[in-house]
Amino acid sequence: MRIKLFLILLLTGWGYVLCAQEEKQEGIVFMENEPWSEVLRQAKEQNRLIFMDCYTVWCGPCKGLSKDVFPQKQVGDFFNAHFVNAKYDMEKGDGKMLREKYKEYIIGFPTLLLIDQNGKVIHQMAGFQKAEDLIAGMKAGLEGKTLPALQKKYEAGTRDFETVRDYVAALNGAFKKESIPVIASEFMKTIPLEKLMDKEVWGLVGAYITDPYTEAYQFVFKQIEKFQYRVGVNRYDLERQLGNGMADAVKEIIQITTKTTNADTLKIMADKEEVLREMLEQNTVKRFPTYLCKLAINDLRLTGKVDAMFRMMVFADELNILNYENDFRGGTYLYITEHVKDKKVLNGILKIMTADQEKANQTKSDLVRSNYYDVIAAVYTKLGQKDKAAEAKKNYEQLEEKKMVEMKKIFGVKDEK
The missing domain is CATH 3.40.30.10 (Glutaredoxin)
Structure with a gap:
């Protein structure tokens, strides 16, 4: 009886081992x-x-x-x-x-x-x-359908949907994504805009429609409801995509007009702004009011209306229109500080920036903490309060140093001794 039981247990055990081995070999055998x-x-x-x-x-x-x-x-x-x-x-x-x-x-x-x-x-x-x-x-x-073969075929001038689709897929798979936006853009030039509502075509090029100055972007913007309901595009993702493209375009205008006084360049930027405003004023995409507000404030800067800039900034802050725009807010308040003479305005900026910095200091991570101490230092300097300006400047430098230390920790950079 004991021998029989032993044999049953032995065979059962081997059964488990064989099953385990078979299960283990389900995947790739390397x-x-x-x-x-x-x-x-x-x-x-x-x-x-x-x-x-x-x-x-x-x-x-x-x-x-x-x-x-x-x-x-x-x-x-x-x-x-x-x-x-x-x-x-x-x-x-x-x-x-x-x-x-x-x-x-x-x-x-x-x-x-x-x-x-x-x-x-x-x-x-x-x-x-x-x-x-x-x-x-x-x-x-x-x-x-290898990457070299598809690249050769594409460079020879083949632009049909299947070739472009397979080429983009191969580039994505190989993590060679830098050329895909150009390929998608070139392909869109070969098809009617209405073809973007074809689910396969949208799946190929839709994610690369981010430039507000292109016909494709403007077509999608105007037809956003159809893309949501007819094509089945996620409205949240599409708005974020269009919004990010618009944010970059607005940023470009502000950066360029801040650095130049060349009349021809300013005219080009004004024409670009007109194109953007036509879409921004329709307010059909999340955060478009924010970008419209930034352009309006920039226009006031270009016309030298510094007091009006301050009033619009305060108004925007009251409505939270510029939330998540910390760099723009800090830079704009610094610009107003440097160009305004009214002490009432200066004290207003000081109150706003001090409150913002106190709120920012509650953030646990130094890396993501906003640093408005440079603006505070500039206001104190303008008000003639040198000691407080020096203290604010020191705080600014210390926080920037902490940010750098935390950044080095994240990327594993060690200081040289």
Whole structure:
């Protein structure tokens, strides 16, 4: 009886072990840090491409892939059926040699490469990838839709939807995203604006419509309700996208008109502002009133109406129109301080900035804390209170130093001794 029980337990235990092993093998089966010559040999023997995961032990996204993506059954089913799978720590063994050999393709970690049997890279991806994206990206490489091939085809002048779509997908997968906005812009010039309401077309180029001066941006702005309900675009995301583009355009006008007195340049900026105002005054996108207010205050500066600038700033503050615009508020109050003579206005600025600084000082992180001490110092100087001006200036410098220290900690920068 005891022998029978022992055999049952033994067989049951082996069953659990076999199940565990089978479950463990659901994901990608890798040759890990094995001699590169052996990987090439198996690729030739099996007549397969090599999928190579280039990782380091300190890389967070690399660990994410290994823990959450590579073990998935759908991933294992695809990669085990089509590739010889290898992974290398790029800081030891053959990994160091491969890192040097393929350095033009390894832009960061993780880098994911498709390599032919002769050791030539034919496709690449980079960064953490969701299972579906990883499979789709490497399937494209397997089907010949490789980044080099698509780039060659695109540069030869091919601009059909499928080519542009696949090229953009390959660039995204390889984390070579810097040229995508230009590619999207060029493609939009080849299609009627109404095609933007095609879900596939929107999915390809929609995220790159951010320039308020373009016909595409203005079309989307005017048709925003249709994009929300007919195309199914998330209204919040679309408003944020349009708002960010508008914010950059307004910032450009203010920065340029602050630095120049050239009549031709100012005329160009005035014409640009007119284009923006036509949209801003419709107030259909979140924070458009903020950007309109900033332009109005800038116009007062250009015409030398400093007292009116102060009144509008106070009005905007009362309505919270300029919330989250700390740099603009501080810079504008500093400008008014430097150009106004009215002590009533100066004391008003002092009261506002002091209250703002006291509120900012309650922020735990020095890095994100607003620093208005320079404005406070300027007001005290203008009022002839030198001691208080010196104290405020010291506070400004100390806070800036704290910001720098915290920034260095975040990026792991050590001071040289």
